[in-house]
Structure formats: structure tokens, C-alpha cells
Amino acid sequence: MNICILGGGRVGGTLAKRWASNGHAVSLVVRDKKNAKSLELVNTTTAILFDNSELAKAFGEAEVIVNALPWSEVEKMLKPFAESLAGKIILDATNPIKLGADEVKDGLLIGHTTSAGEQVKEFAPQAIVIKGLNTVGWEIMENPEIIPHQPVAFICGDDAGKTVVSNLISELGLKPCDVGSIKEARLTEPVGFFWIHLCFARQWGPEFVINPIIANPSGPISELAGI
Numbered sequence: 112m113n114i115c116i117l118g119g120g121r122v123g124g125t126l127a128k129r130w131a132s133n134g135h136a137v138s139l140v141v142r143d144k145k146n147a148k149s150l151e152l153v154n155t156t157t158a159i160l161f162d163n164s165e166l167a168k169a170f171g172e173a174e175v176i177v178n179a180l181p182w183s184e185v186e187k188m189l190k191p192f193a194e195s196l197a198g199k200i201i202l203d204a205t206n207p208i209k210l211g212a213d214e215v216k217d218g219l220l221i222g223h224t225t226s227a228g229e230q231v232k233e234f235a236p237q238a239i240v241i242k243g244l245n246t247v248g249w250e251i252m253e254n255p256e257i258i259p260h261q262p263v264a265f266i267c268g269d270d271a272g273k274t275v276v277s278n279l280i281s282e283l284g285l286k287p288c289d290v291g292s293i294k295e296a297r298l299t300e301p302v303g304f305f306w307i308h309l310c311f312a313r314q315w316g317p318e319f320v321i322n323p324i325i326a327n328p329s330g331p332i333s334e335l336a337g338i
């Protein structure tokens with residue numbers, strides 16, 4: 112597939128490497144194509160780099176757009192391009208927090224009445240928006256086999272995009288679990304933040320996942336959850 116990833120950081124860079132090595136045509140939108148991080152991505156993947164002045168071109172060629180930006184950057188990167196994003200699948204991996212030292216301290220910036228996933232749908236109303244990958248640390252996206260149970264990645268959003276996104280998530284070695292509509296991002300974003308709390312504030316580090324464990328692995332709950 113043609114996948115455009117917004118943000119070449121820990122999440123964006125990891126996803127670019129993994130999907131490019133599976134043969135997908137991956138492009139990455141970065142702020143500076145010439146900085147060391149960008150050049151490293153060029154050297155270690157087949158990903159093509161675009162900068163922010165080339166967003167329309169990057170979106171134009173993509174079937175799936177993965178949002179791996181800090182939440183503070185999302186509106187300005189999507190809203191002006193709402194028309195170009197019509198009919199495209201957006202996989203929104205953000206958690207609506209401040210990145211950096213204050214991320215644990217300040218908590219989720221939105222949550223009770225809306226969510227980052229719902230806001231993304233508002234920024235690009237005609238896009239097919241799926242929330243996902245926000246509950247899994249990038250280290251597990253890179254190396255899922257360190258977890259003895261297959262790591263689950265909760266997804267929610269527009270049904271039309273769920274098969275494509277589930278397939279991409281499965282390719283990473285994660286188990287997609289559909290929990291509903293984009294409104295359910297109000298539930299999965301706190302799960303992402305709970306993971307961050309355990310990882311940083313409780314000093315667990317990143318080598319764990321939050322997985323549902325079902326009593327009867329071949330029973331009805333398992334079928335409903337798809338895991």
C-alpha cells in the first residue's frame with residue numbers, strides 16, 4: 112500500500128522501517144529532510160521523505176495516512192488539507208498529551224467530551240478515521256515478540272477503514288481489537304495514558320502491553336473481541 116506517515120520520530124520512524132521492509136511504499140513527512148534523524152531514516156528504509164511544504168503531494172499519493180505527530184501539531188497539519196484527505200484512511204496514533212518531560216504531569220489534555228480521534232475526524236470530516244496504535248509503546252511496535260502473549264492494539268473508528276488498518280497492524284505482529292466507533296477514542300486514549308503513567312511515573316519502563324485476557328480463548332468474548 113502507499114502509506115504516508117506524519118512525523119519521523121519514535122513511532123513514525125519505527126512504523127516506516129517495519130512497513131517499508133514489508134514492501135509497502137512508505138513516505139514520511141518530516142520538518143527537516145536534511146537533519147541527522149531524517150538522513151538516518153533515508154539510509155535505513157526505502158521511505159521517501161517530504162517536508163511540510165509538500166504535504167499536498169504526500170497526501171495525494173497516499174492510501175493510508177498515519178498520524179504520528181505530537182498532538183499540538185495535528186490541527187495545522189490536517190485541517191488545511193481536509194479536501195485532499197477526503198476518502199483516505201487516517202490512522203491516528205496520537206495521545207492528546209504534551210510530549211516531553213511534562214507529559215506525565217499534565218495528563219490528557221482532552222477526554223470527557225471529545226478525544227484526539229474525534230478531533231481528527233473534525234479536521235478531515237470526509238476522511239475515514241481510525242484510532243489505533245496509541246496504546247502500544249514504540250518499542251513493542253518495533254519488537255513485539257518480546258511479549259509472551261501477542262500484544263493487542265485497540266482500534267476504533269469508521270468501519271470502512273478497519274480491514275485495511277487491521278491488516279497493517281497484524282503485519283507488525285500485533286493483534287488488532289475493534290472496540291467501536293471513533294467516539295470510543297475517549298476510552299482508548301486514557302488507556303494509552305495509563306500505559307504512559309506506568310511506563311514513566313511508575314518506572315515500569317516500556318517492555319509491557321495492556322492486553323485483555325479472556326477466560327475461554329475459543330468462547331464468545333474472544334469472537335466478539337476478535338482476539
Ligand SMILES: NC(=O)c1ccc[n+]([C@@H]2O[C@H](COP(=O)([O-])OP(=O)(O)OC[C@H]3O[C@@H](n4cnc5c(N)ncnc54)[C@H](OP(=O)(O)O)[C@@H]3O)[C@@H](O)[C@H]2O)c1
Nearest residue numbers: 118119120121122142179180181182184205206245248249
Ligand atoms: N512514544 C510512544 O511509544 C508512543 C506510542 C503510541 C502513541 N504515541 C503517540 O504518537 C505520537 C508521536 O510520538 P513519538 O513518541 O513518536 O514522538 P517523537 O519521537 O517526539 O516524534 C514526533 C515527531 O514529529 C515531528 N514533528 C513535530 N512537529 C512536526 C511538524 N509540525 N511537522 C512535521 N513533523 C513534526 C518531530 O520532528 P522533529 O524531530 O523535527 O522534532 C518528531 O520527529 C504522539 O502523539 C504520541 O502521543 C507515542
